[in-house]
Amino acid sequence: MPADRFPVEVQGRTLELSNLDKVLYPKAGFTKGEVIDYYTRVAPVLLPHLHDRALTRIRYPNGVEGNSFFEKNAPAATPSWVRVETLPAPGSTKGRETIDYVVADDLPTLVWLANLAALELHTPQWTIGAHPDLMVVDLDPGAPASLRQCCQVALLLRDRLAVDGIDAYPKTSGKKGMQLCCPIAGAQPADEVSAYARRIAQDLEREHPKLTVSKMAKNLRPGKVFIDWSQNNAAKTTVSPYSLRAQQVPSVSTPLTWDEVAAGAAGQRPSTRPFTAGEVLDRIEQHGDLLAPLLHGGPPLPT
Incomplete structure (x- = not known):
C-alpha cells in the first residue's frame, strides 16, 4: 500500500x-x-x-x-x-x-x-419515498444588503409563519445568506409546499418592498433580500446543517438561536464572517443541535 x-x-x-x-x-x-x-x-x-x-x-x-x-x-x-x-x-x-x-x-x-x-x-426536503417533511426558505442578500438584512427578514418570516402555526428554525448558509427550516407534516406534495412558500414570500414583498423581493430576476435584487421559495421544488436540494462550504475558510452552514438572529438584525453577531468548523464544534458543546426539532415533524401547511 x-x-x-x-x-x-x-x-x-x-x-x-x-x-x-x-x-x-x-x-x-x-x-x-x-x-x-x-x-x-x-x-x-x-x-x-x-x-x-x-x-x-x-x-x-x-x-x-x-x-x-x-x-x-x-x-x-x-x-x-x-x-x-x-x-x-x-x-x-x-x-x-x-x-x-x-x-x-x-x-x-x-x-x-x-x-x-x-x-x-x-x-432534498423529504426522505426517500415520502412527501416533504421540511419547508426551506433561502434568504439571499443582494449587495449592498448583507447578513444583517437577512436577519431582519428572517424575523419577519418567523412571525408571519407563526400566524399559520408553522415554527421556523434559522441557520446560516455558510456563505453570505441564511435559511429558515420549518418542520411540516409530510402530507403534501412538493408543488403545494413550494406554492405556500411562494405565497408567504409575496406577502412579505408587498409589506416590505424596500427590503424584500420574491421574484427570481437578479436585476431586482440589489439592496434587497431575495426570499427564495423555490428550494422546495422536487428538483432542488439545500445545503445540509453542519455541512462545510467551499469558501476561503472552512465555513459551515450553522444553526442559530433566534436571539442571535435578533442581534444580527441589530448589526451585531452574526456578522458577515461565517462560523468555521472549529467554532461550530464549540457551539455544539454549548447548544447541542439547535435544529433537533426538525427531526420530529410538524403541522400540515395551510391550503
Whole structure:
C-alpha cells in the first residue's frame, strides 16, 4: 500500500484513507485530514439530518481553489456496505430517469465521503419515498444588503409563519445568506409546499418592498433580500446543517438561536464572517443541535 494511504476501522468497516496532509483550504491551511476529523466529530448531530435522504455532494479533489463537481450518482468504487437507493431524477440535466443516490446513514459512509473530498453535502426536503417533511426558505442578500438584512427578514418570516402555526428554525448558509427550516407534516406534495412558500414570500414583498423581493430576476435584487421559495421544488436540494462550504475558510452552514438572529438584525453577531468548523464544534458543546426539532415533524401547511 502506498505510504500516503492507510486503512482505518470505523464502526466495524475498513476504509482506506489517503492524502491526509493535502491542503483543501489553502488560505486557512485546512487539510483533508482536518475535514475528515470535522465530519467525524460533527457526525452525532449531522447524521440525523442526512438520515434516509438522497445525498448530493460537491467534491473538491484539489481543494476549494481547484475544480469542483456535483455528484449525485454513487461513484464506481462505492463500497458494497454504503447504502445506495435508485430514485427518480426530476429535472436531471443529463436526461436520466433515475439516479443511484448515496444515503449517508452512518459514520463510515460519512468518513468515506470526506476522504473523497466531498466537502459540501446537500439534501432534498423529504426522505426517500415520502412527501416533504421540511419547508426551506433561502434568504439571499443582494449587495449592498448583507447578513444583517437577512436577519431582519428572517424575523419577519418567523412571525408571519407563526400566524399559520408553522415554527421556523434559522441557520446560516455558510456563505453570505441564511435559511429558515420549518418542520411540516409530510402530507403534501412538493408543488403545494413550494406554492405556500411562494405565497408567504409575496406577502412579505408587498409589506416590505424596500427590503424584500420574491421574484427570481437578479436585476431586482440589489439592496434587497431575495426570499427564495423555490428550494422546495422536487428538483432542488439545500445545503445540509453542519455541512462545510467551499469558501476561503472552512465555513459551515450553522444553526442559530433566534436571539442571535435578533442581534444580527441589530448589526451585531452574526456578522458577515461565517462560523468555521472549529467554532461550530464549540457551539455544539454549548447548544447541542439547535435544529433537533426538525427531526420530529410538524403541522400540515395551510391550503
